[in-house]
Amino acid sequence: MKMVRKAAGAFVAVAVAMLAMAHSASAQAGFGAPKPWQMNFQEPATPVMAEVVSFHNFLTVLITLISLFVLGLLLYIIWRFNAKANPVPSKNSHNTMLEVVWTVIPITILVIMAIPSFRLLYKADVVPDAAKVREWYGINVAGTIDIKAIGNQWFWSYEYPNERIKFDAFCGVGPIEGACFSQDATPKRPRLLATTESVVVPVNALVRLLTVGQDVIHAWAMPAFGVKIDAVPGRTNHAWFVATREGTYFGQCSELCGQGHGYMPITVEVVSQQRYQQWLTSKRAEMAVKNGTQFAAN
Amino acid sequence: MSSAYGGAHAQDAHAHHGPTGWRRWAYSTNHKDIGTMYLVFACVFGIVGGLISVLIRMELQEPGMQLLAEGDYHQFNVFTTAHGLIMVFFLIMPALIGGFGNWFIPLMIGAPDMAFPRLNNMSFWFMIPSAIMLVGSVFAGDGAGTGWTVYAPLSTSGHSGPAVDMAILSLHLAGASSILSSLNFITTIFNMRAPGMTLHRMPLFVWSQLVTTFLLLLSLPVLAGAITMLLTDRNFGTAFYEAARGGDPILYQHLFWFFGHPEVYVLVLPAFGIVSHVVATFSKKPIFGYLGMAYAMVAIGAVGFVVWAHHMYTAGMSVDTEAYFLAATLVIAVPTGIKIFSWLATMWGGSIEFKTPMLWAVGMIFMFTVGGVTGVVLANSPVTTAFHDTYYVVGHFHYVMAMGALFGIFAGWYYWIGKMSGRQYNETLGKGHFWLTMVGVNLTFFPMHFSGLAGMPRRIPDYPDAFSGWNYVSSIGSYIGFAAALLFVYIAIRTITSGERVGANYWGEGATSLEWTVDSPAPHHTHETMPHVR
Numbered sequence: 001m002k003m004v005r006k007a008a009g010a011f012v013a014v015a016v017a018m019l020a021m022a023h024s025a026s027a028q029a030g031f032g033a034p035k036p037w038q039m040n041f042q043e044p045a046t047p048v049m050a051e052v053v054s055f056h057n058f059l060t061v062l063i064t065l066i067s068l069f070v071l072g073l074l075l076y077i078i079w080r081f082n083a084k085a086n087p088v089p090s091k092n093s094h095n096t097m098l099e100v101v102w103t104v105i106p107i108t109i110l111v112i113m114a115i116p117s118f119r120l121l122y123k124a125d126v127v128p129d130a131a132k133v134r135e136w137y138g139i140n141v142a143g144t145i146d147i148k149a150i151g152n153q154w155f156w157s158y159e160y161p162n163e164r165i166k167f168d169a170f171c172g173v174g175p176i177e178g179a180c181f182s183q184d185a186t187p188k189r190p191r192l193l194a195t196t197e198s199v200v201v202p203v204n205a206l207v208r209l210l211t212v213g214q215d216v217i218h219a220w221a222m223p224a225f226g227v228k229i230d231a232v233p234g235r236t237n238h239a240w241f242v243a244t245r246e247g248t249y250f251g252q253c254s255e256l257c258g259q260g261h262g263y264m265p266i267t268v269e270v271v272s273q274q275r276y277q278q279w280l281t282s283k284r285a286e287m288a289v290k291n292g293t294q295f296a297a298n
Numbered sequence: 299m300s301s302a303y304g305g306a307h308a309q310d311a312h313a314h315h316g317p318t319g320w321r322r323w324a325y326s327t328n329h330k331d332i333g334t335m336y337l338v339f340a341c342v343f344g345i346v347g348g349l350i351s352v353l354i355r356m357e358l359q360e361p362g363m364q365l366l367a368e369g370d371y372h373q374f375n376v377f378t379t380a381h382g383l384i385m386v387f388f389l390i391m392p393a394l395i396g397g398f399g400n401w402f403i404p405l406m407i408g409a410p411d412m413a414f415p416r417l418n419n420m421s422f423w424f425m426i427p428s429a430i431m432l433v434g435s436v437f438a439g440d441g442a443g444t445g446w447t448v449y450a451p452l453s454t455s456g457h458s459g460p461a462v463d464m465a466i467l468s469l470h471l472a473g474a475s476s477i478l479s480s481l482n483f484i485t486t487i488f489n490m491r492a493p494g495m496t497l498h499r500m501p502l503f504v505w506s507q508l509v510t511t512f513l514l515l516l517s518l519p520v521l522a523g524a525i526t527m528l529l530t531d532r533n534f535g536t537a538f539y540e541a542a543r544g545g546d547p548i549l550y551q552h553l554f555w556f557f558g559h560p561e562v563y564v565l566v567l568p569a570f571g572i573v574s575h576v577v578a579t580f581s582k583k584p585i586f587g588y589l590g591m592a593y594a595m596v597a598i599g600a601v602g603f604v605v606w607a608h609h610m611y612t613a614g615m616s617v618d619t620e621a622y623f624l625a626a627t628l629v630i631a632v633p634t635g636i637k638i639f640s641w642l643a644t645m646w647g648g649s650i651e652f653k654t655p656m657l658w659a660v661g662m663i664f665m666f667t668v669g670g671v672t673g674v675v676l677a678n679s680p681v682t683t684a685f686h687d688t689y690y691v692v693g694h695f696h697y698v699m700a701m702g703a704l705f706g707i708f709a710g711w712y713y714w715i716g717k718m719s720g721r722q723y724n725e726t727l728g729k730g731h732f733w734l735t736m737v738g739v740n741l742t743f744f745p746m747h748f749s750g751l752a753g754m755p756r757r758i759p760d761y762p763d764a765f766s767g768w769n770y771v772s773s774i775g776s777y778i779g780f781a782a783a784l785l786f787v788y789i790a791i792r793t794i795t796s797g798e799r800v801g802a803n804y805w806g807e808g809a810t811s812l813e814w815t816v817d818s819p820a821p822h823h824t825h826e827t828m829p830h831v832r
């Protein structure tokens with residue numbers, strides 16, 4: 001048991017190291033989008049996703065070894081026990097010891113797998129406070145922000161209830177019948193990923209995300225953050241993230257919501273505190289200009 | 299197991315006075331004729347469902363809209379919905395349960411027919427209006443673009459027009475058909491075994507059908523209730539799933555997956571049964587760990603009923619609930635592992651002939667392992683937060699269904715076609731079919747894991763350009779896979795019309811269950827006097 005606990009601790013260490021490496025390797029801003037022929041996760045931008053990546057790396061090694069073990073046995077059997085090589089079949093059909101072994105070993109592997117899995121689940125799923133985040137990851141949390149993401153057919157609306165900000169984010173530069181302009185696509189604003197307005201959050205802030213569906217179920221997903229949470233009509237779901245790296249990150253709606261499902265992407269910009277304050281000011285001014293816009297406090 | 303059937307008597311064909319011509323089929327109460335009809339039905343709809351999957355892959359071959367017009371995105375959802383429902387309800391289930399189950403349960407347990415022959419006829423004929431309604435739903439109104447899971451409220455307030463109603467009624471009929479078959483199979487297996495064939499001597503294929511039909515019997519009524527509530531929400535003003543009027547959309551997901559997870563094992567358990575027979579036959583050895591094999595299936599069935607919410611990790615369940623479903627789901631891997639290792643142990647020490655059925659069985663064992671281990675990854679809910687509704691999940695379930703269940707069907711077909719038709723397939727063509735399929739399905743489905751890791755959501759008609767590489771590979775793979783399916787149709791027709799004739803036990807010493815004691819083709823009536831099993 002103790003060993004397992006230690007192994008779980010090692011995961012966190014590896015994850016944090018990986019995150020640090022990712023940061024120092026590229027001092028420039030993060031860019032959370034898929035790359036051509038990509039075969040693995042996007043680079044993590046939150047400590048939780050870094051843990052998911054390292055846990056998944058462990059799982060991948062494990063399942064590859066298991067698959068290769070089965071393949072190896074099959075190939076050996078094919079070579080050794082084909083009718084030419086072994087004309088007379090044996091008649092063995094029982095071996096209690098063997099049966100116990102191939103029950104007990106998988107159970108052991110699963111227990112070893114389950115422990116870090118549970119720990120990560122409880123971390124990732126329950127919204128922590130700043131003290132917890134510091135304890136887990138040594139991050140000095142720069143404030144707490146609540147954001148409400150509302151899934152609509154087929155765009156996301158966002159509210160920052162404490163900042164009295166509210167806006168819609170469409171695919172590309174404007175909505176046309178649930179479709180999305182692609183003429184303005186650039187490498188920095190990829191087709192089907194960039195939105196008209198971005199969600200802006202300060203780096204190292206604890207973001208508490210609430211989701212709700214306006215019409216049908218949608219899902220707010222951000223691969224680099226390790227966040228995916230359904231936006232369901234009539235209930236409020238929650239998720240959280242602390243993005244430790246400035247940059248632009250993209251995600252897509254991840255629950256089938258009708259014909260425009262592929263056309264309601266999500267863009268998050270992680271910026272410095274200072275830029276965040278500037279953004280808030282300009283956004284509030286914009287809201288004031290459009291004084292027809294009513295703010296609904298939840 | 300092997301010697302258990304030593305004392306069985308072969309049955310002679312005897313004159314048959316039933317109806318002939320079209321009446322023989324339409325009015326049929328004969329398990330073999332009904333099984334044949336199910337197999338033909340599955341083959342037809344397998345091609346239809348396969349064709350739709352080719353349309354899906356043509357659309358996804360490159361970024362941008364390919365096959366469909368810009369703006370015609372709903373049609374894409376109609377394709378994926380129809381593809382999923384057809385493959386599950388009109389290919390795999392009719393082939394494995396209606397087809398091979400009908401043909402071989404009575405033959406293997408020494409019964410003259412099913413317990414309720416007329417019910418059996420009804421089960422089959424329910425499938426025809428069911429299929430017509432489903433295919434019709436593609437063309438009615440805008441078509442049903444809900445996904446095979448038919449989640450509310452997209453399927454209620456999100457879809458007007460008759461298409462979704464037709465799809466729901468189609469599922470009702472297919473479900474009723476399966477419930478009736480299940481009653482029939484369970485009764486037959488419990489009450490009509492030949493003297494001496496205790497449950498613990500029953501062939502593993504029959505065990506697999508027994509567990510499967512129990513799963514169906516217990517899970518389908520829940521699906522029927524769930525989709526009936528969809529129907530009344532849509533048409534009669536109820537609000538079971540409408541949050542604004544006190545309903546709950548998540549309730550639908552619980553009910554659907556309470557059916558849905560046992561259903562995925564319904565699809566693969568009969569394939570387990572077939573693979574056990576094929577592996578034992580071609581290794582010329584009795585199955586290793588027979589009791590463990592039987593009870594592993596029972597365990598998979600039982601645990602399969604308490605893991606359903608691993609499909610709902612992102613729906614917003616409480617963390618303790620998620621932790622429970624995580625643990626329960628991991629447990630399923632244990633009996634699944636027992637199956638795999640017991641097959642390997644059966645082959646160990648054997649004198650193995652790699653005829654076509656054995657190739658499919660060995661292919662199934664390895665491909666199912668790959669799908670099983672990605673299932674174990676997906677059981678871990680923190681990881682599945684990243685994977686849910688991405689192509690990684692699509693990769694996972696095609697490895698277990700398109701390679702697990704479908705390879706099982708092909709293993710069974712090549713193994714038994716001589717028994718069913720009296721004519722043998724062509725070995726070279728059969729092997730060619732296997733290898734072509736192997737190349738096709740692996741090219742199609744393996745890259746999907748990469749797309750999913752990179753974050754590509756499922757059920758989208760167009761995707762960010764960076765996903766194009768692996769999608770292109772998948773599309774090419776699917777064309778190869780479909781070519782292999784067409785090759786199979788050719789092989790099947792050629793076998794039935796001009797295959798070489800075979801005798802009662804054309805596989806020789808390894809084939810020991812009771813169906814090998816009757817002539818090939820199996821006469822219209824078999825086991826009219828009970829065989830005795832020592």
Ligand code: HEM
Binds near residue numbers: 566669677
């Ligand atoms: C070791 C055994 C298995 C485990 C642990 C497992 C686990 C899972 C999990 C956790 C998911 C949910 C993924 C998600 O949507 O986020 C899933 C999806 C799925 N699995 Fe498996 N699975 C196993 C075997 C099978 C088998 C044998 C089949 C069918 C023959 C199957 C068919 C499916 C299907 C169809 C889905 C996707 C359903 C959908 O969302 O449309 N799985 N599996």
Ligand SMILES: [Cu+2]
Binds near residue numbers: 255256257261264
């Ligand atoms: Cu969506």
Ligand SMILES: [Cu+2]
Binds near residue numbers: 608
């Ligand atoms: Cu499941």
